Amino acid sequence: MTAAKTAQLTAIQQSGWGQPFRLFQPQNLAFWVYAAGVGAGALAVLRYFGPGADFYRPALTGGVLLFGLYLLPWLLLLRRQNRYTAQPGGLLAAAFCWGGVAATFWIALPANSALLEIWAKAGGTQFAADWGAGLAAPINEEIGKALGLVLLIGLAPRLVRGAYDGFVIGAFIGLGFQVFEDVLYVYNGAAQSFGVDQIGSSLQIFVVRGATGIVSHALFSAIFCAGLMWVLSRVPGERDVPRGLFTMLAAMVFHFAWDDMGAIGLLPVVVLPFLIAAVELCALFYVMRHAARQERVWIRDLLAPEAETGVVDPALLSAVSGLRRERKAFRKLVRNRRRARHLVEAAGDLARELALAGGHETVRVAYARAELLRLRGA
């Protein structure tokens, strides 16, 4: 066996890519805790919306429709980030569901109400109004969302191993939380105005929450869960507890800054949101780049035998295992944006088929290779 083939098999074994995900595992206690959390969350949804569902139907319908549509570009964006040794759709759907139902309604709703009141008792109502949200939500919500990741580690230990897994899964948990919380805000907005102009108030909340949602829960959770996976990582050499704890803390600080922007008041209200958003996005890309390091190595190792035989050339290998910069350089080299994208995608297909086949030669591997060669010859 060549060194490249050994590296390929090691990458497949370590990454767990190609392993199936099964949510229903009655022998696994993590499954029962997951089911209890989502079940309790669903019950809380019914209790919360049930009594007023009829009167506030216009607001609820508007909220569900608007934020349902809002979800689509997010899913497309996150699908693009689910690259390298991509996570299966079922696992990401389970993450989304935990974030939306269990983390929001089972954990965050009662925990936030209680902690806000505790802050009001401790520091007075003005203190709670100024700082309560920022001192409650980052603790309860970030931890509540991350519990979904811990359960998914228990449910799919071979699939959820490294920081990039945490980054992608965290983003889906956060997206679920964000969208369900947005619908909750629409309902609360209509209830606070006693049902006056429900469509207008749901549109208003959609615009505000939709715009601020760009740097909200999906971002916080992606960073927090990447940090958690640096603490818990089971990839050889990737565990870095100080970095993980610092990253988790950073996500909580971002959440705090966003929630208590008005009380911080260091800069004019017009400037501060943009400044915080810029810092958060820089941190997001920094974390993503570092979390992806091991994944990129795995992709290179996975395709190493193909590179040896010339099926994948060095520039394409660099692009398929690289970051945006490498893909951009490859586009320039190919001088055809569309063709470059097709080549990178076809090389990714070959890597996936090799992982699914455990590094063995199968009909699908041969077909993926033939497709790549066809495109390269085009």
Added chain:
Amino acid sequence: MYSLRFGVPEPAGCGQVTGVTIEQPQWVAVEHRFLGLDRRTFRPALIAFAIAVVLAYGLPALNAAIPWHNEIKAGDVLDLGDGATAVPPVGWQLENGTLTGAAPASLQIDLATGGATIALRGASFTSTADAFLDQVLRSQGSPGVNAARGTVTTAGGLVGVAQSSSAPGGDVLQVAFKMSGRVALLVRVRTAPGQFERYQDTVGALLRSITPGAGR
């Protein structure tokens, strides 16, 4: 492979033999079995469950155990926004909302004492106080037996519409005011069954103290 940190086993449903993934039935080896469950999955599941229980039930329990110490003192005035104010009853606990001198984020004030609560809620509304009370009642459904509507006039000349109702859970008095601009105010008083008389003077004093604010 077995992780010492988390005790998470490789999945029971599949395994690898010399690089080939093979499907196996979900099978837990006897030495790892406890009541049909895989003991190696206990650690992540129990850690997640324990933290979730602390957040979802522990914090509310802790909150319930901590008493309020935010008593209204003589001279305190509630800020209802846009220059409108109200004088809260001395000795009641201010559980939500702000006194004058601070900038209120929204008009949501909660006052409580032994067997009664007073909630003041502001909402955007352009029509009359009577229409606002209609809207509020529609949003609440039918809480109990409603009495006839009456008029409340504050010391500042603000006219409100009041309606009381009784239900097995207690007595409720709701008073709607049309404030300055596009804002309407609802004052909702809840007491334990048969206790309203006890708080009537206190509630009356609060209602009379409401000022309409700027632009009116």
